[in-house]
Amino acid sequence: MSLILDKVSAQESSKANNAQSNPDAVENKESPLLEVNNLSVKFRMYEKGLRQRELEVITHLDVSIHKGEILAVVGSSGSGKSLLAHAILGILPVNATMAGTLKYEGELLTPRRQKKLRGHEIALVPQSVSYLDPLMRVAKQVRGEQGTQEQQRKAFARFALQEEVGRKFPFQLSGGMARRVLVATAVLGDAKLIIADEPTPGLNPEIAEETMRIFRELADQGCGVMLITHDIDLALKYADRIAVFYAGTTVEVTPVENFLRGEEALRHPYSRALWQALPQNGFHPIAGSQPYAGSILTGCRFAPRCAQISRECAGEVPMRRVGDCEVRCVHAS
Template identity: 40%
Template structure:
């Protein structure tokens, strides 16, 4: 498979103290792949998205390479070649009708109509403001912007927290629908089961470092192909393994 996105030796740090939050992150995402980045809350997952889109807090900076089809990822690519599906529906502009917000990504009326129908959204949603939408509709609009755009790389940051089981399933299916031969998706999540459901590969983030990148089938059966203790602990914590994490040490042996 051909690499679409390559992240090489990326470190994110505080400008003044130089303290690293993310350390030497390297990750390759191929065309047509869905890759999940999993880790505990506060492990720095969302910082990776902020670095990719050049929207880090002003107190932070980064070093390393981030490439899209061998070209350096620039902030000018945001919304065009790369699209972020943010965590919160508050990312929608409360003072702008949905139609205007969608048209920031495409003016192709037929394309917009087709994708809205695919997401079970009626045309009248275009004339509404965000506060007039249900939570599920607002989340689907965020995904719609990614589908409607011509972006080849989509990052979905924590797309499932707070959703009931039905809404969660629908969200994962929407994200899965993004997958195509010339696109790739990075899903940033602490919902390990969601990662298992739709990802091709799972990258495990622990204490600011990617400690393992494995095909999701490595989490089947006994998990014998897993290497790092933290990854093994994630496998043991799965419901089918009876949440067996007692006595597990995450330190590298």
């Protein structure tokens, strides 16, 4: 318990310091840098013969991120976290169809605007190192079109990359080294929104912590950072809010302090189950599994695994404001 309270105290102290160094932070909270409203993503797929069907993998997904904050997106594999990143950047596969609203700095994020901003104002730290160009030397990839050699050297120094790494091709790098190169590439420029998709797996603890400190510095300077991660403990040390995904939708968005204070501060049953599943909280699993993306479900997607299930759960369950969080649950209070 003392460890949790220490973390809460450290978070509040850090945020107080951030507010003093960035007096516009509070004002920025009222104007989201990125807004995702009622997003759905479907894939056209072939069944037997030439018969097609649509597989809905994301539905009614709502999330926002503000200047000056790190939003950690958590949830089990297959819950739609990486697909959200690809939808924002406009790099979904050609067989995907998307509905809903994406806004960046208050304006619609159209395909044309996505192409213009991608890699400049909106940067991606991808999950897979296969995003590196196998035919281009590392230094040139990190610099990109507008970076300088001096910026590249400083980025290399921050991520413990030797100068000789810049002369190599991606296939000559270890997995951890390639991941550090990806992060360096994304943070080198003047991006306003950084989407980091699992940036720390394969990194040793010191480099992982340094990576998160850099994201925190960028947020404190006014960037918005969307951190997609399975490492909840690491996210709790640096994020401002936590968005919990389940079966392709948002079930709760809450201040990070609520996760630190314990399950009683969380509003959605799945958020509480996620908290209970952390090793330091007993590693308690729950029965059942996340529904397959092809399952046709109505109402609450978590209902089959929830002890609070009732008739109301079978109807539409919109996101609503409850206290200091947003939650998709008819029983939340």
